[in-house]
Structure formats: structure tokens, C-alpha cells
Amino acid sequence: MTDANLLARALADPQTTLGLDAGGWAALIAMARAEQLIGSLAHRLDGLAMPDTVARLCADARLSARHARRQALWEAEMARRALAHVDAPVVLLKGAAYVATGLSAGVGRSIGDLDILVPRDVLDAVELALIELGGWEWVKEDAYDDAYYRDHMHELPPLIHKDRDRMLDVHHTILPLTARPTPDAASLIEESEALSDGLRVLSPPDMICHAVAHLFADGDLAGGLRNLWDIDRLLRDFGERDGFWEALGMRAQRHELTKPVARALRLAEAIYGTPVNDDLAGARRPGDALYLSRLTARDGWGREIRKLLRLAFYIRSHALRMPPAMLARHLWTKWRKG
């Protein structure tokens, strides 16, 4: 049965697409769109022989990605201006950070929201500046959700810009406060690196740690292929640098993410053939196969497949995020509110 291994192979080794027939191409494109990897794929395939229709669709996707990049950088600049008078470091996360630093993870990437990280003790000032000066507002005003975010999450409730209609997530750490590992948020900011405009990005090993935290804990592995593709690209960019892998090991430990990082390395190697450090990746574990199966659960029409496995990961993601009694209370409240 066709699954998203087709897409993973095409990304990792674009030459494998040379043997595709019309049906294979249709499946590849549908999957890439469903996994929001069409822009990344279009860049990977650039210059290879392909049918005219595919070449056209790839050109469209590259154009969209270029626009997404420009918009992401503009949103980052808007946030920088709004926060210029708040005396605190502002760290760009994920897509915006990748394009701002010219990393290959940013090439062709679709970028939705802007994600920034600020110290927790300046959250109030940041919130005020974004709303009063920047023109952002809450997506929805809901007392329970608001309190939930503030007490238990790693970010403020989502903001949206009044005129530009773009979302902004303000983080103060990289995992929900209820999750078992507790990353060292202060140290993330301390070790971050300044860009020329004063905004900052995480250090290379911390960027990996965040991508890993995002892959596993922040959701039910939805969008997992894309998140893992980020990790693959980042590791290929950083892997050759002196001392990178030692630093990654130390930072993973500091953020209590040693096991998730190890698993992410093994999954990236298995799916995208990422060169990884064997000591950090560790030996294969029985659970890996389930992850691989979940990550590639998509058919040639772009449909989700392996529903039971998906459900299991969904439940597990909530179980990881909060203790059982709290989970029950949370789901009960959400259900009552409809």
C-alpha cells in the first residue's frame, strides 16, 4: 500500500522520483501538500527531469514559499518594532528563525504563525506592547482557555494581527509546564545568538532541542514529517561543525530531552537518511517502528490512514502533556463548553 514513505524518499533522495509514473507523481504531490512539504519538495526537485505539469506545480510552490518567507520576515520585523522599547531579548523560533538565518530548513518551508520566545518575567510588558503598540489582539476571548494557557502552557493564548491577519505565539519556554521534562528556558535565552537587527535565534543545539520538543510533545505527531524534515535539515547544516554533537548531548541533558533527542535522531536517520551521531542516537527501540508507521500514515490521495494508530498517539500526546486527573478535568470542562 502506498504511504508517505514515497514522499520521504523523494525528499531525502530526489533521484528516486525519476522512476515515477503519472500515478506516482499524483500521489507524491497530494501527500506533499497534505504534509505541508510541497515547497520543500519543489526545491529539492529543482533541476531534475519531471513531467511538465509537475514542473509547473513545483514552480508555483517555490513562488508561494518565497512569498511565505518574505511575510515571515516582515512579521518578525513588526514584532521587533513593537517590542523595541521592552528591555528584553526576543528570540525567533522555528520557521522565522530558519529563514532569518538562511538555514536549509527554511528553504521552501511553509510558515504559518510567527513564534517568539521571551523571558517569563517580561511577559506582561511584552503582551502590553504587542497589543497597545503592535496592533495584535486575542484570537478569542475565553476565560477558561485564557487561564489554562497562563497556568499550564508554555505560551500565551494565540494573538492575531488586526490588519494583517497573521497569528503570533509568544512563548516563555518550549514545552507545556505540565509536561514531564522541564527545559531550562533561561538558559535557552542566555545561549541564544543575536542577529544583525537585534532579534535573536536559539543556538544550534538548542534549535534541535526545540524542534525535537515540538515534534513529540507539542501535538500528536500531526505534521510530524515536516517537523522531522526540519530536524534533518538542521542536523545536516550543523553536523559538520566542530563540537556540535557534544554540545547537543549536553544541551539535551540540560533540557531533560536526552531520550526524545535520541529518538528523533533515530527517526530522522530511518526516514530521511540523516547522518547522526550513533552515541547520541542510541540503539533502536521497539517503539521506533510505531513512530515510523505513524509518521508515514498518509495515502496517495493525501488521506490520513492508520486511524487506530493515530488515535493512540493522540491520546498519548495528552497523557504526556498533563497528569491523568488534570486531563480528566480539562476534557470535562472542554466538553461541557461544547
Next chain:
Amino acid sequence: MRHEFRLTVGPVGFRVGSDWRGPIDQLAALYQGYPEPEIPDFSVRLFAQRPWRRFVRPSVMIGGDYMLPEAAPLSLAHGLLAAEMGMNMQMALGQRRFLLLHAAALERDGRALLVTGESGAGKSTLAALLGERGWRLMGDEFALIDLTNGDVHAFPRAVSLKNAAGDLLAKEVAPERLGPVMRDTPKGTIRHLRPNDDAIGRMGETARPALLLFPRFGYAAADVDMGEAEVFVRLTQASTNYVALGEAGFDALARLVRTVPARAIDYPDTQSAVASVERLWVEVAR
């Protein structure tokens, strides 16, 4: 998927997959003679919300490469409409090669008339009528503006005729060109009309835009010139991908507004509208 139909409309190829046979058979009848794409630009999926809903009170969910999170399901009797909406959704959300305007487009002598306006302004009815009266129908739903040279690409899907318009056209065209009557859809009674052979056969031919009309139904016949700024703003609202295209969208729209004369027209009935169009085409079109 269990059942599948493929069609090319102008420069765009679709594949429509369905859990049921019915909508696919209706599509195949309506789009008989349309070329089949080898590799589609977009996939549309008509599927049951839960496995048993294929059989029990079947309701059709609309999906595809690009989806709206809250698209409501339709009854299986309206499966053909679901397929049409699915194709529209792909174009509106996913099309990046053209600037898309919610507009009917008609061609004469290599030049295009664009008719835009809100739902209910009567652009589909007018397009269908003109398409039977010496104009080549390029499309009743989307006008595709080329980002590089500003030309209009034809997108002659079946025309979606609402309520009384279905009866009006039934008097003018051969019955085999009409789809099934679908009552009580979210958009009222709908009947599709297959464009004529000329429109289908020449769907690959582009045209230079020559006149822009903004019709309004239900008023005494009148037409007024429109300023460039108003035309520009109204067209940004009529475009589904203007924002997503960024600079390329701005350039294409600015060129269109600067080079094509525009008129707002009021009309009390379709005969009056047809007469206004013919007159303005002679007096104003570029």
C-alpha cells in the same frame, strides 16, 4: 478512492475521487468531451464522515489538497454540487499560477469581457446567455489572469444556474447539456449547464481583457464610469488569492485596472443586461 473521474478545464487538471458512484457518473455525463489530465493539478475527495455514513443517511464531506476546516457536508443527492464546490475550493485556496477573480469571462475577437459582482448579481445567468448568443464562454465562476502578461485564461466549467435561471436556459439549449435539478441545496435550486462545443473546444485559447463590468440586478437600466481606486478595491475583494500572491498579485491587478475600462451597470431584467453589454462593448471596450 473507490471511484474516480479526471477532467481538464482550461489550464487546470483535476481528479475527483469519491466513496460513491453517483456523483462520479453525473460528473462524467456533464463533462463529457473534456480532456483527461495525465497528472492532475489538484485532487478533490468526496468521502463519508464515518464508514457507515456511506450507506446510512449518506452525507458527502468535501476534501482535497486544500480544505476549509469547517466545510459542511452535503446530502448524497447533491453530490455533483459537492464535486463542483471541491474544485472551486482547490482553485480558491490553492491556485498560485493565476490571479483569480470571481468573475464570468466571455470572449469575442480575441478580447475578453469580465463580469464580476457579488453572489446574486447575476453573472452566471448573464454569462450563460451571452455564451449562447455569439460570445465564447470562458467561464462563469473564475477569471484566470495570467501573472506575466495579464491575459485571461479560459476556465469553462459547467455553469451553475440558480433557481429561475435554470428554467430560463432550459428554453435555450439542448436538454442533454443540462445536469440534474438539485433542489434545497444550501444555494437554493441548482442546475448545471455544460458549455457549448465552441467553449470546450477552444478552452486553451487566451484573450486580452477589454472591458470590466460590475452588474447589479433589480434596478432601472443605468451605467456609470468607475474610478481606478474603486475598481481596484472591489477587485481585491473579488479575488480569492490576491493576498496570497503578494507582489505578483498586486502587479497583475494594477495592470488590469490601469488598462481595462470599467463600468457599473444596473439592470431590471436579463434582456436589458444583454443589451447594455452589447452597447458598452461597442462604445467602451478597449
